[in-house]
Amino acid sequence: MGWLAAGDGYEVALVEGRVTARSTAGRSAGRQLKSLPKAVREHPQTDRLRRLAAWLDRHAASCREQVDAWMVSSLPVPTDLLARVWPDEAWQAALRDLVVVGEGEDEVGFLRDATADGGLRLVDLDGETVRIAPATVTLPHPVLLEDLDDLREFAAELGVVQSVDQIHRATWRKPDDLAEKATEVTDFTGGRFASRFGLAARATSLGYRVSGGYATTRVRDGGRTLEPAVWIGEPYWDGESETGALCWRDGEGRVLPLREVGPVAWSEGMRMAAALYAGRTVEEDKTA
Structure with a gap:
């Protein structure tokens, strides 16, 4: 301009x-x-x-939110759609350098360009620029990337900075030894806040929804939408509040056994619980 x-x-x-x-x-x-x-x-x-x-x-925030939604849900995205939005600087900033996976095992790399004919140019793990033109690609959630450590190392060498948090997104792997009937994770319980309002405000500032006594988010995983939820206290309580247990609910509000939670929903739920807990009041050791 x-x-x-x-x-x-x-x-x-x-x-x-x-x-x-x-x-x-x-x-x-x-x-x-x-x-x-x-x-x-x-x-x-x-x-x-x-x-x-x-x-x-x-507009830029909306582009980032949409790309983040594609990534968190690992939804297939038409390559011609990426080509149409690429000339827009806001879309390009949100998409550039995200890890893209095509149809073949070797069609993995950092997105560098989307051409008018629907082709994508990637930098693969060998440092080579390759062109792919599948009908759709995915921008996978990092917990689904088998070569995540290699991608992180290579990204550091390339000086990659992603507008949408993908490869450096905090991830959690679901343990294999979960109890058969377990429905809650308590790793991040007991984080004290001066008020329930402050805890709810932290949740909304991080992009999570507050509904009733819970901070929640929605994640599409394995073809279904799940809702991780962390207890944050009664809505009208004005005293001190603590982070409670984390659970996952299906579309009908049923609390799921932990064994039924998919890898992406697990990781995103733990990420939310950890982010809320990180804002807790930490008392200084007076004897230090």
Whole structure:
């Protein structure tokens, strides 16, 4: 976007997401200003750019949320859809360098480009740029990636920075020795918060939903949608609160035996419980 006239002697433009002004007259002509003069701050053109910047921020967040949903659910995504959205900078930022898996065993790599003809260019684990053109690809959840450690190491060598947290996402593997009738995980219980409101606020700030006495999220795993849920206290309690047990519910609200929880739902539920617990009040050791 170019510079737009904003009154006598000034122009404005969006520079790195914020409205910036420059002078068009005198010895400072063409020089960007550190702050907006009052006449520029109140100009209609400035207001339009601010509203555009806000819309662009919402659009970028929406793209990241959609890509995150594809990744967490490991849903098949049409390659021609990726090609259509790729020219959009917000979509490209959300998708670039995510690990993509095609139809063949060797069709795995970091996404670098999506061409108009529906092809994708990847950098594979050998450092080679390859082109794949399957009908659909997946952006797999990291717990499903067998070569996750290799991918993390290679990503560090390439200097990969993902906009959507995929390969460096915290993951948990489900233990093999779960009790047959167990329905709860208590690893992250007892995290104290000054108030139930503070615990609920932490949940929503992390992107989780608060419903009744629980912090919840929804995860599609193995063709069904599950709801990990962590107890955070009665809704109208105004005293201290603690994180409770973690369970998983199906679409009908039935609490599942832990053995029935899939790997992605398990990992995402544990990730939520750990993130809530991490915000607990930690008392300092007075004897230290």
